[in-house]
Amino acid sequence: MSELILTRNFHLPGSHTLALYRETGGYAGLEKAFAMKPAEITEEVKKSNLRGLGGAGFPTGVKWGFLPKGHPGPIYLVINADEGEPGTFKDRYLLERDPHALIEGMIISAYAIGAHLGFVYIRGEYVGPWRIFRRAVEEAYQAGFLGKNILGSGFDLDIIIHRGAGAYICGEETGLISSLEGKKGWPKLKPPFPAIRGAFGAPTIVNNVETICHVPHIVRRGAAWFAGLGTKTQGGTRMYSVSGHVARPGVYELPVSVTLRSLIDEHAGGLPNRRRLKAVVPGGSSAAILTAGEIDVTMDVDGLKNAGTMAGSAGVIVMDETVSIPDALMVVARFYAHESCGQCTPCRESTGWIYKMTRRIIEGKGRKEDLDTILDVARRGAGTTICAFFDGAVGPYISYIEKFRAEFEALIPK
Amino acid sequence: MSALGAVSVQFTREQLAEVRRLQALYPDKRAALLPVLHLAQEAFGHISLEAEEYAAGLFDLSPAHVHEVVTFYSLFFREPRGRHVISVCHNLTCHLLGAQRVLTHLKKRLGVDVGGTTPDGGVTLLSVECLCACEMAPMMQVNDRYEGNLTPEKVDRILAELR
Numbered sequence: 001m002s003e004l005i006l007t008r009n010f011h012l013p014g015s016h017t018l019a020l021y022r023e024t025g026g027y028a029g030l031e032k033a034f035a036m037k038p039a040e041i042t043e044e045v046k047k048s049n050l051r052g053l054g055g056a057g058f059p060t061g062v063k064w065g066f067l068p069k070g071h072p073g074p075i076y077l078v079i080n081a082d083e084g085e086p087g088t089f090k091d092r093y094l095l096e097r098d099p100h101a102l103i104e105g106m107i108i109s110a111y112a113i114g115a116h117l118g119f120v121y122i123r124g125e126y127v128g129p130w131r132i133f134r135r136a137v138e139e140a141y142q143a144g145f146l147g148k149n150i151l152g153s154g155f156d157l158d159i160i161i162h163r164g165a166g167a168y169i170c171g172e173e174t175g176l177i178s179s180l181e182g183k184k185g186w187p188k189l190k191p192p193f194p195a196i197r198g199a200f201g202a203p204t205i206v207n208n209v210e211t212i213c214h215v216p217h218i219v220r221r222g223a224a225w226f227a228g229l230g231t232k233t234q235g236g237t238r239m240y241s242v243s244g245h246v247a248r249p250g251v252y253e254l255p256v257s258v259t260l261r262s263l264i265d266e267h268a269g270g271l272p273n274r275r276r277l278k279a280v281v282p283g284g285s286s287a288a289i290l291t292a293g294e295i296d297v298t299m300d301v302d303g304l305k306n307a308g309t310m311a312g313s314a315g316v317i318v319m320d321e322t323v324s325i326p327d328a329l330m331v332v333a334r335f336y337a338h339e340s341c342g343q344c345t346p347c348r349e350s351t352g353w354i355y356k357m358t359r360r361i362i363e364g365k366g367r368k369e370d371l372d373t374i375l376d377v378a379r380r381g382a383g384t385t386i387c388a389f390f391d392g393a394v395g396p397y398i399s400y401i402e403k404f405r406a407e408f409e410a411l412i413p414k
Numbered sequence: 415m416s417a418l419g420a421v422s423v424q425f426t427r428e429q430l431a432e433v434r435r436l437q438a439l440y441p442d443k444r445a446a447l448l449p450v451l452h453l454a455q456e457a458f459g460h461i462s463l464e465a466e467e468y469a470a471g472l473f474d475l476s477p478a479h480v481h482e483v484v485t486f487y488s489l490f491f492r493e494p495r496g497r498h499v500i501s502v503c504h505n506l507t508c509h510l511l512g513a514q515r516v517l518t519h520l521k522k523r524l525g526v527d528v529g530g531t532t533p534d535g536g537v538t539l540l541s542v543e544c545l546c547a548c549e550m551a552p553m554m555q556v557n558d559r560y561e562g563n564l565t566p567e568k569v570d571r572i573l574a575e576l577r
Contacts, residue, residue, distance in 0.1 A: 074441070086505045086544035117441070124452075124489045125501075125545055127558035160439060165448055166488030168543065182447035182473075184486035200441040243507040243548035250549045285506055285544075317507050317548070331509045335543050341486075 002229075005237055006213050007253040010097045016132050018139040021100035027145060029216035033108040034153040036219070041112035045215065047223035049235035054080050054171070054208030055284065055313045056388070057234075057301035064113050066195035067203050076204045077106060077115040078180065078194075079212060081122040081129075082164050082171040085284035086335060087315030090239035091209040093251050095122070095129035098213070099136035103159070105212035107150060108219055110157050113205050117158050121176050124164045134161055168339035172387045173206040175341065186343045187387035210239055230256040234300045242268040244318035245275065256300035256311075260290070263299060264318055275320040279404075283312025285332050286392030288399035289325075309395070325404040326411055329396060330358040336393035346381035347390035353377065354397060366412035371401055423464045429457060433472055447473060447483060451490060460491040488542070496531040496538035498576050502554040505544035511551040512564075517541055519566045523573060537576065 009015040009024055021027065033041060046061030067075060079102065083091040094102060106118045122130045137159050140146045148156045167185045169175040174188040177199045198204025214236055218226045227235040234256050240263055243249045247269030254263065260282055264270065271277055277292040282299070288309035290297070297307040304311045319328065337355035342348045354377060357370050378397040381390050401408055425433060432453060436446035450472065454465050461469075461484050463477075470477040484490045500520065504513045517528070524532050524539055531538040547553045550562020561572055 076441075083546045084544065085546075087507060087548055089546045089548055092546055123546075124487070125555060128560070162445075163449065163452060164487075165452070165490055167486060179448065180445060181442065182444035182483070184483050200445070202441070241548065243551060244510055249551070281506070315548070317510075319510060323510060328506060328510070331504070331506050335505055338543055 002237070002255055004253050005217050006094065006098070006101065006210065006239060007251065010093065010251075015097045016099055016136060018100055018136070018143060021098070021104075026100055026216075027104050029104060029220040030107060030145070030151060033111060033216075033219045034151065034155065038112045038114060041108065041219060044223045045112070045218060048214075048218045048226040049223075049230060049233060050211065050214055050218060050226065051234050051301055052208055053210040053214075053238050053314065055085060055286070057311055060207065060211055063195065063207075064109075064205060066193060067113055067205065068196065071114070071203055074117065074202050075113055075115045076199045076202055077110045077113060077118040078173075078176065078199060078204055078206045079106060079118065079120040079209055080171060080173065080176055080206055081120055081126070081133075081209045082176055083123060083126070083209075083313075084168040084171045085286065085313040085315055086332075087241060087243060087281060087284050087317040088313040089241045089243075090251050090314070092126060092129050093239070094209050094213055095126065095133045099133045100140065101213045101216065102133070102209055103136060103140050103145065105215040106159065107145065107155075107157055108215050109205075109207065109212055111153075111155050115205070116156050117160065119160050119162050119180060119199070121162045121164060121170070121180055123170075124166050130161065130163060137161065167341070168335075169341040169387075169389060172389060174387065176206060177204065184341070186341055187389070189386050231298065231300045231303065233302050238299075238314055240267075240299065241313075241315045242318065243316070245271050245320040245323075246318045247272045254299075257298050257303075260295040260297050260299055260316070263316060264295065268316075268318070271318065271320050273320075275322065277318070278321045278323055279319045279325065281315070281317040281319075281396075283310050284315035285317070285335065286310070286395050287312045288395040289403060291403055309399070324362070324407070325400055326358065326362050326408050329400040330355070330362050332396045332400075333358045333393075336389075340389065340393075344385040344390070347385045347393075350377045350381045350390065351393055354393075361408060361411050364411060364413065366408075368412060370412065371405065371408055375401060423454075423458055423462065423468045425453075425457060429453060437473075444473060444475070447475075447480070448487075451480075451484060455490060460494050462492070494531075494535075496536050498536060498557055499538045499540065500554055500556050501540040501542040501545070503543070503545045503547070503552070504541045505548075507548035508544075508551040508553060513552045515566070516552050516554065516564050516569060519569055520573075523570070537573075 014020045050060045052058045170179040170185040175185040179185040194204040301311045333355040337351040340351040378394045382394045437443040466480040470480045528541045553562035
């Protein structure tokens, strides 16, 4: 069993309380952090090979390094707790079971980037997690971990918790910023990247919950330790959300070098009812699907990229031999059609039409040319839109059809 | 709140104080719009066109700006809803593990279709995208709570507790 870092306290009653967090060494990274120069912390995070765990997998320290040097105005830290990628539920566990880890991570990260105001954007449906996190923030204020002159360091940080209102696109960092600003969650054209011009026009760093929860451990135990847990290009462990046809669905924290086969068979207990594996979505619904023969891959960002898919949010959806892939694609296509924000024509139109076509295929009313039309529309639209939402939809459209084409063709009348 | 939904769209003094607090909290007053709309929905049950105009006045925005925000998000209700809202997840993992069975069972028990509210105003039934609790699939949200590993029997127990 490998060492648990982020989830080590999850089994303890009261793991969400300040008392238990401190008893188990929580907030101990702060003093060490305040004794370092902010730039040293960013350097340490760079060397740790921590990569963004919300979906894009971008190196966290490099992102921080994009901030303008010596910026005279405010800089903001925004935490993306708008968990919404189908198949993912790890951030919910962190908010509910270890909210102080996020607060400590935010204090250190804000200190590193020079932010004195942090926002936590929590999806609106997460009412329970929001209440728990809100209570933890109150506790942290009372104990002097938030507010003015934290632990006598001279560093100030306030946290505002912002609730979303139901929109997947607000998990996209610029859509999130629009929503935080009180607007509909339309993504913004990049550049300028948020690090240059983000929330309220100020330089802004947007990081995922799990990413920031790693930061106190990196500061406390060093970049080399963290980097050594993973692969050459990605440090640490991450939390895999495993669901679908497995004996033990749940969150599994493992080094990123774990293979998909081991994650399914050893950790999640394999498939129930002696059924055989058919396919796996390895990184949330936007990741290209893998067949049963393609699961000997490591679950790090580059391992899955080399396998033609992506690590994404590490939401692993397991499908056994009874699953109809066309039916699964219809469900996924419905999601993208519903969640497209409507700003860019290729995405708005394609997601809607592709959903209609997948639906008519499973209703037995498909036309011979439908599959090639879907592939064509998907390929032409990729890379033409403001944000990565449509590129994410293209992952399943193309891979489900290319890898299981015969199954789709069998449903289309000759 | 009356059964006819005739609620005066006006915050109490305490609620107005909360609006002012929220508006002063953010670097830009407009950022408080989502929290204030949550507050409005809590106070008025749903966000009517009248409520949109009222909120617009509190922010010096045009009602059209508030309308485009309200209509963008799935958690803002523009029509009266039931005292309880049940949202069944129909995304991939829940679909694989029987979301349709859960939904069919609920439709039958409640006698409403998706989007409908029982005649007594008790329950509104919705079918929604991923709620990110796939480890307990099939699952649904009942008001603020997540309920998972659903079977028809468990759904019946949950309904009985709501009444």
